[in-house]
Amino acid sequence: MGRYRVRVATGSFAFSGSTNQVQLWLVGQRAEAELGLQLRPTRGQMEDFEVDVSEDLGPLRFVKLRKIHLLLKDAWFCNHITVWVSEKSMEEAKEIVFPCYKWVQGDAIICLPEATAWMMGNDVQDLFQKHREEELEERRRLYRWATWKKGLPLSIDATSEKDLPLDVRFHENKKSDFEGTLIAGMMKIILKRIYTLLNSWNSLEDFDQIFWFSKSTLAKKVRQSWKDDDFFGYQFLNGVNPTLLRRSTSLPNRLVIPKEAEGLQVQLERKLQEGCLFEADFSLLDGIQPNVIQGKKQYLAAPLVMFKMEPDGKLLPMVIQLQPPCSSSPVPPLFLPSDPSLTWLLAKAWVKNSDFQLHELQAHLLKTHLMAEVFAVATMRCLSGMHPIFKLLIPHLRYTLEINTRARTKLISDGGIFDQVVNTGGGGHLEVLRRATACLTYRSLCPPDDLADRGLLGIPSALYVHDALRLWDIISRYVNGIVHLHYSGDKVVQSDLELQSWCSEITEIGLCGAQDRGFPVSFQSRADLCHFLTMCIFTCTVQHTGINQGQQIDWYAWVPNAPCTMRQPPPTTKDVTLEMVMATLPNVQQACLQMTIAWHLGRFQPDMVPLGQHKEEYFSGSGPKAVLSHFLEELDTLEKEIVARNKNLDLPYEYLQPSRIENSITI
Ligand SMILES: CCCCC/C=C\C/C=C\C/C=C\C/C=C\C/C=C\CCC(=O)O
Numbered sequence: 137m138g139r140y141r142v143r144v145a146t147g148s149f150a151f152s153g154s155t156n157q158v159q160l161w162l163v164g165q166r167a168e169a170e171l172g173l174q175l176r177p178t179r180g181q182m183e184d185f186e187v188d189v190s191e192d193l194g195p196l197r198f199v200k201l202r203k204i205h206l207l208l209k210d211a212w213f214c215n216h217i218t219v220w221v222s223e224k225s226m227e228e229a230k231e232i233v234f235p236c237y238k239w240v241q242g243d244a245i246i247c248l249p250e251a252t253a254w255m256m257g258n259d260v261q262d263l264f265q266k267h268r269e270e271e272l273e274e275r276r277r278l279y280r281w282a283t284w285k286k287g288l289p290l291s292i293d294a295t296s297e298k299d300l301p302l303d304v305r306f307h308e309n310k311k312s313d314f315e316g317t318l319i320a321g322m323m324k325i326i327l328k329r330i331y332t333l334l335n336s337w338n339s340l341e342d343f344d345q346i347f348w349f350s351k352s353t354l355a356k357k358v359r360q361s362w363k364d365d366d367f368f369g370y371q372f373l374n375g376v377n378p379t380l381l382r383r384s385t386s387l388p389n390r391l392v393i394p395k396e397a398e399g400l401q402v403q404l405e406r407k408l409q410e411g412c413l414f415e416a417d418f419s420l421l422d423g424i425q426p427n428v429i430q431g432k433k434q435y436l437a438a439p440l441v442m443f444k445m446e447p448d449g450k451l452l453p454m455v456i457q458l459q460p461p462c463s464s465s466p467v468p469p470l471f472l473p474s475d476p477s478l479t480w481l482l483a484k485a486w487v488k489n490s491d492f493q494l495h496e497l498q499a500h501l502l503k504t505h506l507m508a509e510v511f512a513v514a515t516m517r518c519l520s521g522m523h524p525i526f527k528l529l530i531p532h533l534r535y536t537l538e539i540n541t542r543a544r545t546k547l548i549s550d551g552g553i554f555d556q557v558v559n560t561g562g563g564g565h566l567e568v569l570r571r572a573t574a575c576l577t578y579r580s581l582c583p584p585d586d587l588a589d590r591g592l593l594g595i596p597s598a599l600y601v602h603d604a605l606r607l608w609d610i611i612s613r614y615v616n617g618i619v620h621l622h623y624s625g626d627k628v629v630q631s632d633l634e635l636q637s638w639c640s641e642i643t644e645i646g647l648c649g650a651q652d653r654g655f656p657v658s659f660q661s662r663a664d665l666c667h668f669l670t671m672c673i674f675t676c677t678v679q680h681t682g683i684n685q686g687q688q689i690d691w692y693a694w695v696p697n698a699p700c701t702m703r704q705p706p707p708t709t710k711d712v713t714l715e716m717v718m719a720t721l722p723n724v725q726q727a728c729l730q731m732t733i734a735w736h737l738g739r740f741q742p743d744m745v746p747l748g749q750h751k752e753e754y755f756s757g758s759g760p761k762a763v764l765s766h767f768l769e770e771l772d773t774l775e776k777e778i779v780a781r782n783k784n785l786d787l788p789y790e791y792l793q794p795s796r797i798e799n800s801i802t803i
């Protein structure tokens with residue numbers, strides 16, 4: 137009994153509307169009513185209409201909808217349905233929202249529950265129980281785990297992006313941009329190849345011949361300063377891979393210092409005692425089988441670099457050892473800043489090649505992309521759309537399953553980009569991923585723990601550290617706000633079966649039993665839950681942006697600064713010539729492909745959603761809205777602080793400016 141105003145909101149991206157008709161029902165606690173209308177949803181529109189219902193439906197719980205087609209099946213992207221109900225006037229009507237944000241395909245009836253977040257168990261009237269059971273059964277059928285390669289986290293069961301459920305596919309504009317820019321990139325490679333065929337390729341300056349498209353200001357600075365020691369050191373703090381550096385607590389065992397280099401030993405020990413000795417150790421690469429590209433063997437090293445931090449915050453390399461000692465070979469030489477300039481430059485280039493591998497495979501692919509995929513699959517399988525944690529996380533999982541599926545078919549696949557131009561390709565890259573998975577800890581994904589473990593707290597020149605910690609705290613307050621609205625105490629957490637199964641599915645199934653590396657199999661308290669959720673959102677947003685977006689364009693465009701492969705063995709003496717350097721660094725074709733892919737993956741995404749600024753409203757009521765708006769205010773304050781700080785820096789650190797942080801892993 138009453139008059140209802142109904143609003144149907146359709147997505148605004150290409151093909152969201154439908155030529156099919158949509159039929160609606162209102163489902164209340166006491167009865168349901170079929171609305172005698174059939175509408176054709178239009179892209180980007182809100183379509184409103186009013187209806188009188190003669191029965192007493194009771195409080196509204198669901199909207200049901202069905203898309204009817206005659207000949208052509210035309211999927212429809214429904215954002216949400218909103219209903220205002222009043223027995224008197226529409227001005228006083230109460231608004232009830234039914235979020236959808238899904239594709240409506242086929243002609244099955246779809247049930248949208250109203251937006252109030254419910255956990256299993258506190259839904260006392262069992263009203264939604266059947267709905268959530270059916271929903272999860274269907275999702276478990278659609279989102280299945282698969283082992284892509286043994287020893288890696290599990291992934292979504294899809295051999296290509298075409299196998300993925302439509303709801304997690306790229307929207308049309310993202311797809312055409314992704315595929316279009318690849319084609320544009322490949323055209324530019326052809327042009328560069330033609331241009332370089334006419335010229336020589338035997339000096340470092342010859343890399344300029346291909347350094348002419350999509351150069352950022354920082355990429356130009358890299359080209360200018362890449363040989364400088366302080367610039368080399370800077371990159372371990374604030375460059376493309378700030379995840380490896382650690383403060384030394386002793387001299388590394390692998391660093392065998394010959395008697396005649398006693399001075400070096402003294403210097404290292406002094407710096408150690410002063411607390412300003414740092415190291416970057418690439419031992420994970422030791423023994424990895426190098427690639428063979430077009431019949432030519434490539435080479436790999438597993439370096440160690442020792443740094444000192446100067447009082448002005450500059451990090452300067454003191455010594456580089458390219459390979460760990462091994463009983464069957466002579467003691468590996470130590471390369472020093474005092475060596476002939478080309479020798480020292482080549483040693484640094486080797487370090488940057490090793491850093492390329494650990495950056496892309498361990499820090500980027502494994503610790504952001506593949507982790508986010510585990511969160512995404514577990515979320516789809518374990519948490520109903522009505523669950524508050526589903527509502528909290530889902531905006532941070534957009535597009536991740538598709539970009540990862542594309543990575544498995546084009547980037548790290550047999551014959552993919554790694555096989556074509558990277559010296560770990562051809563299987564070594566998978567072994568690096570396996571080794572990195574075997575030592576992946578929960579602490580290493582949580583900056584307050586990770587940065588403390590690495591001794592990087594309280595360093596004014598460590599800008600990534602500063603910004604990452606600020607963002608962790610802001611995300612943590614956001615998560616706390618949402619969790620405390622829905623969980624009145626630890627007992628509610630403990631008794632939330634969907635949530636507990638989500639947790640164990642991540643640790644025991646997705647991560648193949650990672651409890652011995654600190655990952656939880658259950659949540660005992662709200663604090664446990666908040667910490668884990670903060671890690672999830674931080675990983676999918678801040679951490680991915682910090683090591684992906686923009687940076688690849690900046691740091692990987694000038695290829696000698698981060699060579700994707702090395703074509704000659706690491707030097708074993710200090711006699712290094714320019715010919716040796718050029719024969720070692722990537723050839724023209726490899727360098728061109730590196731630039732193109734780095735640009736493709738690092739460029740600003742046209743449909744980018746900044747952190748917290750998703751338009752989807754999964755929650756209802758003023759509580760979650762207030763928490764989200766406080767989150768956005770805190771991000772805005774940080775944005776202003778970072779902008780002000782950067783004005784006084786020669787090299788601004790902009791990657792973790794909140795407006796640049798993407799809300800999920802989409803590239
Ligand atoms: C030679 C430079 C490689 C740099 C990139 C290396 C690792 C990036 C890690 C994660 C990226 C994740 C997903 C990328 C997805 C798709 C693959 C990119 C290009 C595909 C080319 C194609 O489609 O043909």
Ligand SMILES: [Fe+2]
Pocket residue numbers: 500505680684737801803
């Ligand atoms: Fe990425």
